[in-house]
Amino acid sequence: MDLATRHGDKPTSLKSVAERHDLSEHYLEQLVAPLRNAGLVRSVRGAYGGYNLSRPPEEITAGDVIRILEGPISPVEFEEEDNPGRRQLWKKIRDAIAEVLDNTTLADLNNQSSDSDDSYMFYI
Template identity: 40%
Template sequence: MKVSRKTEYGLRAMVALAQMAGVERPVPLREVAESESIPEQFLDQIMAKLRRAGFVTSVRGAGGGYQLSRSADKISVGALVRVLEGSLAPIACITEDSTGSPESICDLYHGCHTRNVWMRVTVAVTNALDALTLADVMHDEVPMQV
């Protein structure tokens, strides 16, 4: 699975937002963009998507900006990634979206011997990401070995 810049930047921005203020006060978009070296215009698009999904709220005007809509320990990394990335499935025949049935996407669906491999990968990635919260990411300072 390859993660897009949108998802990478979105998760970094959410961690920065949580560290800067969390739910306490709004943080100007420019502050988040500068702290994470994210192009402000792109971050604006990402934050709009996260706002529509209910992860952040925005306040206009002087003293405005973005803040988490709930505490960092209540925000699942998996939910964030699905909002920004879409399906976590590595191939189309096991996606959860409504673009079509698996049978209509792949002629080999019923006899495919590798489909279960990709299903297991999807389940493992989904479970791993859903088990993490934004608070876990904020406080996890020990890199895992790959």
Template identity: 45%
Template sequence: MKLSTKGKYGLRALIDLAQYSEDSPVSITSIARRQDISERYLEQLMSKLKKAGLVKSIRGANGGYVLAKEAKDISVGDVLRALEGNLEPVECAGLDPEGECKGADSCVTKYVWKRINDSINQTVDEIWLNQLVTESKCLGHTDNHLDYTKCKN
């Protein structure tokens, strides 16, 4: 499975939004600048995330974006599915009850594909946005170097 820039940049943008929108909405411009993402591309990503119910836009002079839910209630899977669609790297008609796979009854490889698909979905569904915000704060910067003394490890 290979994620596109939609998934990678969108997740970075949402982590940024979660970090900076606690007090007020965050502008596309500020997220784009901090994350080095094109504003136009970021607008497209935010539109998809808004449609999925993960962010809300606030109009006006002090407008911008905020999370539509608490960061602890948004999984990486939610974000990636909103931007990438289905995350399963293997489509197998034998796994679909209505699939038209002629060899489904005697095919054992479908169990391999199911385990791979289930493993990916389980992994991204068990990582929460608030955990990534905490990890991001852990990686503080001092003199352009990462300060690992802020980390728990």
């Protein structure tokens, strides 16, 4: 979210993100590595280096980020479910969650948090 807010600006260091949000820089390094490998963020080396989103926040969905950091979106392992009715229910729940995440962009999340006095903190 921090990179989305600063999209179009100079690269943002993880140290500055960590300080702004009271997070561990080491934790952020663990998050940014798979995002960089997947092509959602790019790193810039040098004295004024850091990280930027590789695409505009309007083109990156919450689903993109969550799948990269957490894997497939599934609230439970329903494939093992013996009851076909329950299995169908879990599939519908999974699909509904995926639809919301895939239709919510980082720009949407930034707009929602800037519309209120309290900003959201998204934990993964």
